[in-house]
Amino acid sequence: MIKCRIIALTLLGLLTAAMAKAQQQRPLSIAVLANATALPTRTGEIFRSVHPGLAVGTAFRYNQNPVNQLSQTLKVGYVYHQFVQHSVQVYSELEYKRLIRQRVSLAGALGAGYVHIFSATQVFRRNENGGYEEKPNWGRPQVMGTLALGLGYLLNPTSDKPLEIFARYQFWVEAPFVRQYVPVLPNTALHLGLNYPLFKRNN
Structure with a gap:
């Protein structure tokens, strides 16, 4: 729990610093x-055993350069692993994005956050009478680290609110998963989504 609190305070500090410097549009x-x-070396597992999820977030710009953009993201995610667990994520990343020829962008991000895991099946414990009773499913806290690479395409780059479609490849880990034999659990995720500015841009 102490580690989780340290991560949460670090995220809050990063987000506060980013908000203080944010002068431009904030995308949804x-x-x-x-x-x-799976590890990144087994990317094919994403298509063989699909565990669906959703990620929603925003970003706060550190600079005003239209080509080389440095941002702090804040995201909330959910992943469902059938028969195993539900994962609820809250994390922040330092993201660098390079705009190429007005429409195409390449991005890289490194971050950390918090994951709360709920069992996807009933969990039982042995009671005093030798029988079994269902345990409350309060879940358990985890720390997460994330590394991501992305490719984006602006549909209307000259608009005040340009819409971007993107694909993102993310490698993330959660710990401690099972201390005895799997202390760190690796995950890979493929994101397909949209970025839409909540406010008009200033540049």
């Missing part, structure tokens, strides 16, 4: 995703 980001419990 919405993406559907396919998740797999």
Whole structure:
């Protein structure tokens, strides 16, 4: 729990700093995703065993450069792993985006956050009478780290509110998963989504 509190305070500090410097538009980001419990070397698992999810977030710009953009993201995500767990994520990333020829962008992001995991099946415990009773499903806290690469395309780059479609490949880990034999659980996720500015841009 102490580690989770440290992560939460760090995220709050990063977000506060980003908001203080944010002078431009703040995008609303919405993406559907396919998740797999696998290392990046086994990317094909994403398509073989699809575990669906959703990610929603925004970003706060650190600079005003229209080509080289540095931002702090804040995102909330959900992933459903059938028969195993529901994962609720809250995380922040430092993201660098490079705009190429007005429409295409490449991005990289590194971040950390908090995951709360709920069992997708009933969990029982042995009672004093030797029988079994269902345990409350309050879930358990986890720490997460994330690394992502993205490709974006602006549909209307000259508009005051340009709409961007994007694909994002994310590698993220959660810990401690099972201390005895899987302390760190690797995940890969493919995001497909939209970025839409909530306010007009100033540049």
